[in-house]
Amino acid sequence: MNWIVANKEWLFSGGGLAVITFILAKVFSASKGDDKQPLQTTNNIDIKIDRGNEPAVNNIASKAEFVKANVKPVVKKTLDDFKNETRILFIDDDMRFKVSKILIRSGWVHTKLIKDCDTLDELDVINASILFIDVQGVGLSMGFNDEGLGLALAIKEKYPLKKVVIYSAETQGNRFHRALREADSFLAKNADPYEFQRLVEEFTIGGEC
Numbered sequence: 274m275n276w277i278v279a280n281k282e283w284l285f286s287g288g289g290l291a292v293i294t295f296i297l298a299k300v301f302s303a304s305k306g307d308d309k310q311p312l313q314t315t316n317n318i319d320i321k322i323d324r325g326n327e328p329a330v331n332n333i334a335s336k337a338e339f340v341k342a343n344v345k346p347v348v349k350k351t352l353d354d355f356k357n358e359t360r361i362l363f364i365d366d367d368m369r370f371k372v373s374k375i376l377i378r379s380g381w382v383h384t385k386l387i388k389d390c391d392t393l394d395e396l397d398v399i400n401a402s403i404l405f406i407d408v409q410g411v412g413l414s415m416g417f418n419d420e421g422l423g424l425a426l427a428i429k430e431k432y433p434l435k436k437v438v439i440y441s442a443e444t445q446g447n448r449f450h451r452a453l454r455e456a457d458s459f460l461a462k463n464a465d466p467y468e469f470q471r472l473v474e475e476f477t478i479g480g481e482c
Contacts, residue, residue, distance in 0.1 A: 355477040356380040362401035364390060364424065366410035375466045381473060389414045390424070393431050401435065403476055404428060405469065407462065408441035419450065426452035436476045440464070 361384040363373045373386040390398055391414045398404070406428070408421040417423030421439065429437045429452070439452060442462035453459060458472055 350478070352474070352478050353380070355474075357382065359383060359403065359473070359477050360401045361385070361403045361405070361473060362387065362397055363405045363407075364388075364411050364421070365405075365407040367407070370407075370462075372405075372466045372469045376470060376473065379470060381470075391415065393427060398428065398432075403436045403438070403473060405438045405440060405460075408439060409443060419452070422450045422452040425456055426450075429455045438469075438472055440469075 356379075359381065361373075361376060361381055363370065363384070363386040365386060366388050368386060368388060370386060373384050376384045385397060385401075387397055389411045392398075393415075404425075406421050406425040410420065412420040412422075412424030415424065415427075417427070419426075421441070425437050425439050428435065436457045437455075438458045438460060439456045440460040440462045457476070460468055460472070
């Protein structure tokens with residue numbers, strides 16, 4: 274206080290007022306800056322995520338933990354899984370065709386044989402993911418002139434994600450029919466049963482490898 278009295282003339286002079294104003298401005302600026310300190314992370318990086326309801330994560334380690342906690346592990350299916358899930362349909366007017374029974378004994382438990390189908394919307398067709406279609410004697414219920422070839426083409430066009438295999442006991446026939454190009458494979462009817470099973474495995478677990 275004595276110093277202020279002794280130096281009052283200088284304090285209220287132009288130079289003194291300038292110094293006082295400068296000091297007060299610095300003090301005021303510093304006090305305001307304390308309220309707006311930037312958010313610091315451990316790595317000096319400010320990370321903010323805004324994805325709907327996903328919370329903001331402001332730390333790299335925390336973000337890694339958040340991602341790890343919310344990513345579901347991919348479970349690899351086994352051959353047994355596919356055997357229990359895959360539905361296979363044979364359309365063949367010969368109900369003695371043994372390949373369907375061999376597949377069932379091999380563990381492909383959802384394998385079925387029908388003589389023909391009356392509509393593309395019947396449950397057996399809708400539920401099947403793999404269809405084996407004989408060329409002769411099927412497709413007649415729906416009036417296909419090309420029998421099994423016409424039926425196979427119609428199924429593939431309506432359900433492009435289904436696997437369609439055409440098989441035939443005849444060595445002669447229309448080798449240029451569009452169904453043969455659109456189908457996923459073609460087999461001779463007297464091929465070893467293993468050839469049918471190999472295709473089933475290729476269309477299921479083969480796609481997971």
